[in-house]
Amino acid sequence: MDRRKMLGLAGAGAVGAAAAGVVGAQVFDTPQPAQAADAGAAIPFYGEHQAGIVTPAQDRLHFVAFDVITSKRDELVELLQRWTMAAARMTAGKDAGSIGAVNGAAEAAPDDTGEAIGLPPSGLTLTIGFGPTLFRTADGKDRFGIAGKRPPALTDLPRFAKDTLLPEISGGDLCVQACAHDPQVAVHAVRNLARIGFGTVSVRWSQLGFGRTSSTSRSQTTARNLFGFKDGTANLKAEDTKLLQDQLWVQPGDGPEWMAGGSYVVTRKIRMLIETWDRTSLGEQEAIIGRNKGEGAPLTGTKEFDEPAFAVQDAAGGSTIAMDSHVRLAHPDFNNGARLLRRGYNFVDGSDGLGRLDAGLFFIAYQRDPRRQFVPMQTQLSRQDALNEYIRHVSSGLFACPPGIRAADDYWGRSLFE
DSSP, X not given: OOHHHHHOOSOTTOOOOOOSSOOOSOOOOSOOOOOOSSTTSOOOOOSSSOTTSSSOOOSEEEEEEEEEOOOOHHHHHHHHHHHXXXXXXXXXXXXXXXXXXXXXXXXXXXXXXXXXXXXXXXXXXXXXXXXXXXXXOTTOOOTTSOGGGOOTTXXXXXXXXXXXXXXXXXXXXXXXXXXXXXXXXXXXXXXXXXXXXXXXXXXXXXXXXXXXXXXXXXXXXXXXXXXXXXXXXXXXXXXXXXXXXXXXXXXXXXXXXXXXXXXXXXEEEEEEOHHHHHTSOHHHHHHHHTBOTTTOOBTTOSSTTSOOOXXXXXXXXXXXXXXXXXXXXXXXXXXXXXXXXXXXXXXXXXXXXXXXXXXXXXXXXEESOTTTTHHHHHHHHHHHOGGGGGEEEEEEEEEEEOOOOOSTTOOTTHHHHO
């Protein structure tokens, strides 16, 4: 039985990314975030905000950045309309198109690729973002008449100390984040968006991820990264309503009105030097992170969610949590209160020519304004973090993610283009 018939959902014709420290007092005055009742169920596509941001982080990721290869505004708008329609269908567990993978004429290409036939929605979410170069190219061209609507917060990220960025896997005009509990469902979604976009966009780069490295809801336990440490203990959570308004969602008056209710996502592919880390003593690993490896507690506490006590000294008179530890440098207390909502993933992309694992963390962080959150935080980390000996930042991206789709006649980016 194919996905459309199995699920029989309505609306078939619908059109158109934690600071490592501890968050302070929390306010739980919002309903639980939209989530699937089980790993196979659907997550609502329509809403005030795009799904895939505060949605409880799924197990798998396929992230893709596109370059727009047309110079015609109408073609770009039509693509966004078609993408929105397909996204609404696929997140509901349906084929990407109304005909589907097997129900069309034998002489015509199907409007769905078919590899998800028989699979449930698997909690699929699709989240879109617009890069700086969509508004104005590197050579200054305003291809689509939207340069005047580029938000001030969507400014190019600076080059940070120790960056080893590869241009071919950085940037992009558009991005789509596909998250699901089944990797085939996520890959199917990206594949079909790329198919629909043939001739209008081309894939610039993409990244597969597994094993979420952050929790975005209090219903989830803290996951571990490939260094073996719990990651994102103090991440912003969907239940932190007041903090989300202050730190995550763009507010009216922050910039162009088309971004109100949206968020900015920063992506960083961080290669971990696995072999070097694995030869480092447990004590040194814990000192670098500022937490113990088993429980995930700060070195001044006993439980994971104990608040770090940065003033505590060890027997030698030094700080128990080192001055160059990751926990200290990323903590809101040392970043003017800035926090991020992280939803990154582990990756293993085979091995390099020397037989070392090409593995690490695909960092994804959503925020209200990167100029006040990610940029100052990463500036400090890039200069002082002891962890820098074991990691390399090899790609980077920044995208403006508009608010959610409210109704079937809406589409991604409508308020920007109309």
